[in-house]
Structures are given as C-alpha cells and as structure tokens.
Amino acid sequence: MLEGLLLGLSTAMSIQNLLMVIAGCLIGTFIGMLPGLGPMSIIAIMIPVAISMGDPSAALILLAGVYYGAIFGGSTSSILLNAPGVAGTVASSFDGYPMARQGKAGKALTIAAIASFAGGTIGALLLMIFAPALSSVALLFHSAEYFALMVVGLSAIAAFAGTGQVAKALVMTILGLIMATVGEGALFNLPRFTMGIMDLQSGFSFITLAMAMFALPEALFLVLKPKELSGGKDAIKDLRITRREARAIAPVIGRQSLQGFFIGVLPGAGATIASFLGYAVERNIAPKHEQDEFGKGSIKGLAAPETANNAACTGSFVPLLTLGIPGSGTTAILLGALIALNVTPGPRLMLDEPQIFWSVIMSMFIGNLVLLILNLPLIPYIAKVLAVPRYYLIPFILFFTLMGAYIGQNNATELLLLVGFGLCATALKFADYPLAPLLIGFILGGMMEDNFSRAMQLYDGISFIWERPMCLGLLCIAIILVVLPSYRSRRAKARGQGVADGD
Amino acid sequence: MALDRWIALIILGICLAYGYAAWFTMDGSLAPFMRRNPVWPSTFPKVLSVIGIVLSTVILLGLEKSEPKSADIDYRRLGDYQLWQAMALLGLMVAYALCLRPVGFLISTSAFLIVGALILGERKWYILLPVAFIATGSVWYLVQQVLGIFLRPLPAIFGV
Numbered sequence: 072m073l074e075g076l077l078l079g080l081s082t083a084m085s086i087q088n089l090l091m092v093i094a095g096c097l098i099g100t101f102i103g104m105l106p107g108l109g110p111m112s113i114i115a116i117m118i119p120v121a122i123s124m125g126d127p128s129a130a131l132i133l134l135a136g137v138y139y140g141a142i143f144g145g146s147t148s149s150i151l152l153n154a155p156g157v158a159g160t161v162a163s164s165f166d167g168y169p170m171a172r173q174g175k176a177g178k179a180l181t182i183a184a185i186a187s188f189a190g191g192t193i194g195a196l197l198l199m200i201f202a203p204a205l206s207s208v209a210l211l212f213h214s215a216e217y218f219a220l221m222v223v224g225l226s227a228i229a230a231f232a233g234t235g236q237v238a239k240a241l242v243m244t245i246l247g248l249i250m251a252t253v254g255e256g257a258l259f260n261l262p263r264f265t266m267g268i269m270d271l272q273s274g275f276s277f278i279t280l281a282m283a284m285f286a287l288p289e290a291l292f293l294v295l296k297p298k299e300l301s302g303g304k305d306a307i308k309d310l311r312i313t314r315r316e317a318r319a320i321a322p323v324i325g326r327q328s329l330q331g332f333f334i335g336v337l338p339g340a341g342a343t344i345a346s347f348l349g350y351a352v353e354r355n356i357a358p359k360h361e362q363d364e365f366g367k368g369s370i371k372g373l374a375a376p377e378t379a380n381n382a383a384c385t386g387s388f389v390p391l392l393t394l395g396i397p398g399s400g401t402t403a404i405l406l407g408a409l410i411a412l413n414v415t416p417g418p419r420l421m422l423d424e425p426q427i428f429w430s431v432i433m434s435m436f437i438g439n440l441v442l443l444i445l446n447l448p449l450i451p452y453i454a455k456v457l458a459v460p461r462y463y464l465i466p467f468i469l470f471f472t473l474m475g476a477y478i479g480q481n482n483a484t485e486l487l488l489l490v491g492f493g494l495c496a497t498a499l500k501f502a503d504y505p506l507a508p509l510l511i512g513f514i515l516g517g518m519m520e521d522n523f524s525r526a527m528q529l530y531d532g533i534s535f536i537w538e539r540p541m542c543l544g545l546l547c548i549a550i551i552l553v554v555l556p557s558y559r560s561r562r563a564k565a566r567g568q569g570v571a572d573g574d
Numbered sequence: 575m576a577l578d579r580w581i582a583l584i585i586l587g588i589c590l591a592y593g594y595a596a597w598f599t600m601d602g603s604l605a606p607f608m609r610r611n612p613v614w615p616s617t618f619p620k621v622l623s624v625i626g627i628v629l630s631t632v633i634l635l636g637l638e639k640s641e642p643k644s645a646d647i648d649y650r651r652l653g654d655y656q657l658w659q660a661m662a663l664l665g666l667m668v669a670y671a672l673c674l675r676p677v678g679f680l681i682s683t684s685a686f687l688i689v690g691a692l693i694l695g696e697r698k699w700y701i702l703l704p705v706a707f708i709a710t711g712s713v714w715y716l717v718q719q720v721l722g723i724f725l726r727p728l729p730a731i732f733g734v
Contacts, residue, residue, distance in 0.1 A: 237638065242626065245589075245622055245626040249592055291660050291664075462690075462691045462694035463696070466690025469686075469690065470686060483675050486670070490667050490671065493664075501577060501649040502581050502649070504581065524613045527617070528612060528613055530612075
C-alpha cells in the first residue's frame, strides 16, 4: 500500500496534475455556485475537455476536482443566498442561511470549508483502507457475479428513489439499458435497432446523453422559472471561528465523516441522502437546548451536512474504482469518461494501472487542501459570479452543452439528437421521472449485457443463476431491494386504513 | 390522465416496438452457426422488453401509489412561466446545429450568443457584442489550437 501511495503521490504531484486539481476545484466552485447547475451538468460539460487531454489520471483528477469544487460551491450559494446550487447542499442552507442573515456569513463559510475539508480528507483515508480490501474480494467475481452485482446496483438506485417512485426509476433504468443496446454490441458485431440509420451504428453518444439528461433540462428550468439572485452583495468579513465553536463541531465532523462515507458507498445513496441524514441524526442526538437552535443558525447543523456530503462524494468512488459500478449519476458520468479514455475501472484497475488508482486518491487530499486554502480567502470574490446576469449565463451554458456534444463526435446530427433528447428529458422531469437511473442504465448496459452473455456461454444457458451461490444471493438482494419499498408503503397504508381519522 | 401516465403510455409503446423488433425480426438474419449459441444478439433485448412492458403498465395503471409532490415547475401552468423564451432558445439551438457546418464556427457561435442574450432580454449592445466576440474567439482558439480538434471557422464557401 505504501508503494502505491508513493506512486500516487508522485503522479499527483506532477505539475500538470497539480494544475488539474487546482483548475478543477476552481471551475467546480465557480459553476457549482450557480443555482440550478449541479455537479452532474458541470462534469458533463467538462468531459470533452478531459477526454481530449488523453491522460486518464489527469482527466480523472480534473473531473474529481470539479466534483468536490461543485459541492463546495453549492454550499457557498446555499449559505449566502439560500439558493443551493446542488441538491447535496440543500441541508446546508437550513442553518447556513440563518447564520448569514445574522451577519455571520464569514463564519458560516469557514465552518463549511473546514467541515468539507475534514469530511473529504477522512473519506479519502477510509477509501484508501476499504478500496483495496473490496477490490481483492471483487477479483474472485466471475462474469455471472458481475452481472448480478450490476442488477443489485441498478435496483438499489431505484429503491432509493423514494416512495411511489420505484416503478418510475426502474422504467428509466430499463429505458437506459434499451438505449445501450442500440448500435453494435461488443460480443456480436451486429448492428441492432439502428433502423438503417448510419449515424446510429456506433450507438448513442454518452456525452450527448449526459448533457441532454442533466445540463439542458436544468438550463431550461432556469429559463422557465428565473431564480432571484439578489443578495451576496454584502461584504463578507470575519472568517474566524472561536476555539469553543471548533470544539463543538469536532465530534460532529468525526461522526458525519464516517456516516457520510458509508452512505456514499451504497449505490443510489449519494451526497444528498447523506447530508439530510447527517443533519437529522445530529439534531436528534444534540442536547435539548442545542436542538432548538437547529434551523436558526446552529453551527452543528451546518457542519453536519457539509461533512457528510463531502465524505459521501468520496465514498461514492469506492464502488466505481473497485467494482467499476457507479453508485450515483456523477460517478456514472466519470465512469463513462474513463471508458472513453480506454480505462476500465474495476478490481483490475489497482493491479493494471495503479498510478491512476492511487493518483486519484492522492489528488483527493490535494483537492481538499486546495479547496481549503485557495477558496476560503477567495470566497468573497468568487461569490461575485452570482452577479453574472442570466441573459449571459444561460446562452453560455447552452453553448457549452452544444460544444460538448459536438466536440465528442464532430457531427452536427449529434446536436439535433441533443436537443431532441433534452426536450424528452425536460418532459420527464416535469412528470417527476428521475433521470439519473436512465444514464446509469445506459452506461452499465453494455457491460451488463457482455457479462450476461459471457455467463450464458460459460454455463450454456441461464443455469449460472442457481449454480453460483453468490450470484443467486446477489439477485435475491436485488429482488428484495425492489419489492421492499412498495411492500412497506402498502403495509403502512393498510395500517393507516385501520385507524380512524378522528382527532 | 396525468402527465406521468401519458409518458408511461409512450414508454409502453417504445417497449412494444422494441420487443416486436427483438422477438420477431432480429433472429431471421442470424447466421446458422450462431443459432447453436446459448445467447443470441436478441436475448438481452427480449428480456429488457418484457420487463419494460410490465413496468410501464404498472405506472400506466397507477398500481404504485405515490403522494403528489409539489414539483419545481408545475407543467399544468406552463403558460405562467417564460415559455416563449425557452421555446425560442430551443429553436435557436436547432438553428445553430444546422448552421454550424455551412456557416462556420465563428459566425454561428457569435450569432448564437448574441441572439440568445437578446431573447433573454439583454439590450446593452456595447457589452453584448464584445462579450460574444471575445468568447467565441477564445473558445475557438482553445478547441482548435490547444485541444487540436478541427472546427471550421469560416463559411464553407471560403474553402477552409
């Protein structure tokens, strides 16, 4: 492990990669601050740049930097404007915004920065410990288990979608898998479902789909419903926190780093769930007099979600780097970028390309440090980006989505596909269909079919399902994950019917 | 019928068409030696189509009850929002897609940025024009010179 660490350190410390971390964090912070643009859109927009660099470690370092930067930037706009740029930082606004209203914006930003730093760093430490262990287990997996594992991942994502949403999330996943079968499959070399259109021969482009699913609907929502961006004009001063405050938030940071990390590792449960859960847990275990402060500017209430969401971001890298299975929309986009760079994440990544694996981990430490020391003093200036008028902002966002799709394929048809899919995605968003499962399904689709077909060929039929106990176990977990939420909601309703509506 | 069920109906249609293609049209052209394989190119799509049909029917019939949520934007009152701006921007994107090759990157992009800002209500030409031109020029320089991806800068008739 020490060898790997040194290898990672030497890769991550190269001038180019250091610049990538800094650039990624800054870009992420800038754009993440803009309400309505989440890390998924930012990463989707950055992918063409990352891919054209050609160096997978540098690309992943850049994109990971953008990811933490976006979460950090999102918390800045949550605190200053009560307008979270990122779903994962909504919980930060509960206490951050009241603090800013009380004139303690500087203090709130410092707490957010320290909590994010601690969450990210502790998360990276845990990643260093758990990822190698998990990937040595994963090396025992065959294609049958991989197939089953992907089924579990996809069902978990649907299961976390919320009550009454499981079927919708599953349908979106299936739609993503269906879209992945368009074009030539790796195992058969036969064009499928192309309807004779040459442009579909190579399938849909993942960048176009990512842009259409996330960046375009978010930009259109900004157009449809302009968000009020006043505020943030007051000077931000007094960034210091007292020793007593530091002592108060230290245990919160410790607990939430752990909890956030493990929530992040679960597929489907990302930074958003981690931050809300972190907030709720800390409020429940706080002493009575502190409990009343939650929601009115409690420093614990700010530190908890900030730590948890950063730790969860780091945690979500565990399944990506060790199993090659993304647990969230953002890591799914990262996976797509890696595949485009000819790197297949998975248990072999640590053995075959240790410099990528370890340099990403080392860059997490560097990235968190960069965010702490670079952004904290710069925050008052970075917050000025919130003053960019929307009539400049929106055309530029649209332009960058178009450019991203065009550069990837050098094909103008791709732009029409982008607009078409973007419209569909907006309609789906109106009807409350989750979009991340579609993209995750699309990205996993090819791998899932390959593993399924390989297992079928090895076992000459579907007997692999019951002949390999681990595969059977995983598939049972997947069924439980899907059935349990609807069963529970049905039971809750049945119980509710027995109770009279009396007062 | 609510929008989500209409969408489920459309998805059901897609799954049915996809399933028809997978079950009835794909296997005909399969080479004889591949027929002995336990897995055919149509195997996975067949499974997907069945699951997709079942799930979209579940949504269509409303078997899974969900509590109505207050969405960010209520599509029933779409007229209350800046709908024409959004439509105009979408039209602009299509126009950009069609013009990018024949008109060239520099002209179409500056036009896109200028018209986009105009649609959204910017009227200060002395800021708008320099911003659009500088942004277009620097993006072109970055993509073409730094990243090395070819973007035709001028209209095709100039032969570049």
